Amino acid sequence: xxxxxxxxxxxxxxxxVSSSQEQILEAARELFLQRxxxxxTLRAIAKKAGVDASLIVHFFGNKVGLFAAAIEWPHxxxxxxxxxxxxxxxxxxxxxxxxxxxxxxxxxxxxxxLTMIRASMAExxxxxxxxxxxxERLYAPLFEALGSDRPDLRSNLLATxxxxxxxxxxxxxxxxxxxxxxxxxxxxxxxxxxxxxTGKLD
Amino acid sequence: xxxxxxxxxxxxxxxxVSSSQEQILEAARELFLQRxxxxxTLRAIAKKAGVDASLIVHFFGNKVGLFAAAIEWPHxxxxxxxxxxxxxxxxxxxxxxxxxxxxxxxxxxxxxxLTMIRASMAExxxxxxxxxxxxERLYAPLFEALGSDRPDLRSNLLATxxxxxxxxxxxxxxxxxxxxxxxxxxxxxxxxxxxxxTGKLD
DNA sequence: GCTATAGTTGAACACCGTTGACTTAACGGC
DNA sequence: GCCGTTAAGTCAACGGTGTTCAACTATAGC
Numbered sequence: 001x002x003x004x005x006x007x008x009x010x011x012x013x014x015x016x017v018s019s020s021q022e023q024i025l026e027a028a029r030e031l032f033l034q035r036x037x038x039x040x041t042l043r044a045i046a047k048k049a050g051v052d053a054s055l056i057v058h059f060f061g062n063k064v065g066l067f068a069a070a071i072e073w074p075h076x077x078x079x080x081x082x083x084x085x086x087x088x089x090x091x092x093x094x095x096x097x098x099x100x101x102x103x104x105x106x107x108x109x110x111x112x113x114l115t116m117i118r119a120s121m122a123e124x125x126x127x128x129x130x131x132x133x134x135x136e137r138l139y140a141p142l143f144e145a146l147g148s149d150r151p152d153l154r155s156n157l158l159a160t161x162x163x164x165x166x167x168x169x170x171x172x173x174x175x176x177x178x179x180x181x182x183x184x185x186x187x188x189x190x191x192x193x194x195x196x197x198t199g200k201l202d
Numbered sequence: 203x204x205x206x207x208x209x210x211x212x213x214x215x216x217x218x219v220s221s222s223q224e225q226i227l228e229a230a231r232e233l234f235l236q237r238x239x240x241x242x243t244l245r246a247i248a249k250k251a252g253v254d255a256s257l258i259v260h261f262f263g264n265k266v267g268l269f270a271a272a273i274e275w276p277h278x279x280x281x282x283x284x285x286x287x288x289x290x291x292x293x294x295x296x297x298x299x300x301x302x303x304x305x306x307x308x309x310x311x312x313x314x315x316l317t318m319i320r321a322s323m324a325e326x327x328x329x330x331x332x333x334x335x336x337x338e339r340l341y342a343p344l345f346e347a348l349g350s351d352r353p354d355l356r357s358n359l360l361a362t363x364x365x366x367x368x369x370x371x372x373x374x375x376x377x378x379x380x381x382x383x384x385x386x387x388x389x390x391x392x393x394x395x396x397x398x399x400t401g402k403l404d
Numbered sequence: 405g406c407t408a409t410a411g412t413t414g415a416a417c418a419c420c421g422t423t424g425a426c427t428t429a430a431c432g433g434c
Numbered sequence: 435g436c437c438g439t440t441a442a443g444t445c446a447a448c449g450g451t452g453t454t455c456a457a458c459t460a461t462a463g464c
Binding site for chain 1: 329
């Protein structure tokens with residue numbers, strides 16, 4: 001699902017099935033995932049889309065705007081959150097770690113979430129994008145269903161563990177964690193996530 | 203303490219107390235902390251050091267080499283590790299969180315560890331530097347003193363929590379965690395760190 | 405004094421994101 | 435059927451980046 005909306009063209013040519021805008025977004029998605037935010041240059045994206053680089057900023061304002069329009073969250077929270085809750089309150093942490101590890105392993109580190117996390121270290125606007133999405137679409141419904149106290153704080157603490165896991169296992173690739181089985185990772189990290197989700201905090 | 207060694211000039215002028223190399227390192231330290239790895243340009247560092255930019259790459263090879271030579275770890279592990287162990291095995295996690303939070307709060311986010319963590323997201327060579335330092339100088343002696351099983355795995359898991367905390371509280375500044383009291387943060391995160399340090403893993 | 409070498413500079417290179425002027429093409433109103 | 439407006443799209447340029455290379459200077463050792 002998209003993180004930011006694309007300005008739908010109000011007028012202009014309407015005959016082709018794919019406008020330049022869509023070709024740009026497609027090329028951007030591919031290159032951002034492949035080379036990361038910094039590694040994907042506007043010129044390279046433009047070349048792949050068969051247009052001039054300045055057309056990209058004409059459409060999306062700047063590189064951050066293109067990133068926000070192109071990147072997509074790989075899960076639909078409305079679908080995933082019920083699955084996380086399926087096994088009862090006491091298993092939500094394990095299920096959440098399993099969902100992330102499963103997705104990240106399957107896509108081999110080249111996935112939107114990790115790309116966004118990395119980019120958010122350098123670009124404050126991308127950090128805002130990430131933070132708002134997490135809060136509104138992921139954590140808010142999750143904690144509403146759980147009914148835990150201090151949901152905002154818990155979501156922050158949960159983020160420290162989940163983003164830390166993503167960084168160490170998939171970006172920095174610390175061993176032996178990077179090569180460990182998903183089931184083991186769930187067993188190791190799950191309890192920490194569970195504590196932040198439903199445990200006593202102080 | 204330094205993370206990488208500076209090539210000491212084998213010959214050359216020796217009369218001044220401060221060579222150009224030291225002035226470059228001093229300027230680099232200041233600008234890297236102030237503006238981050240990307241924000242500190244070689245030309246700006248050179249200007250501050252009163253020297254031409256190409257002299258920097260002559261001395262340090264490239265920008266990463268300069269960073270490795272300039273950045274310093276704010277603690278001496280030989281001094282800090284005994285302090286962490288002072289209150290017994292059961293308090294090491296809390297003491298470690300306290301050490302990091304104390305340092306990071308005092309320096310307001312502009313400190314070598316966070317700067318290095320951020321830079322390591324984009325520069326693999328800096329990630330190597332960080333990983334090797336953590337393993338050899340910090341985690342190895344700590345786990346030797348603790349005598350826990352699977353020290354390599356435990357150090358990875360500990361890193362997920364510590365680096366995640368640094369990212370969320372100081373770089374991304376998620377609220378309410380970013381504004382919480384140090385003592386509260388220790389109470390919330392300490393148990394997770396403690397579990398990775400001495401708890402049962404599976 | 406001569407020569408090798410380290411220190412140091414300035415110009416240049418290839419690339420980056422972004423800007424602004426410009427052309428082209430389609431539309432709505434008359 | 436023309437005409438002004440507007441979006442689509444191109445092109446060259448700007449100021450910036452890290453890095454390279456040839457040139458020059460000053461010192462140390464012989």
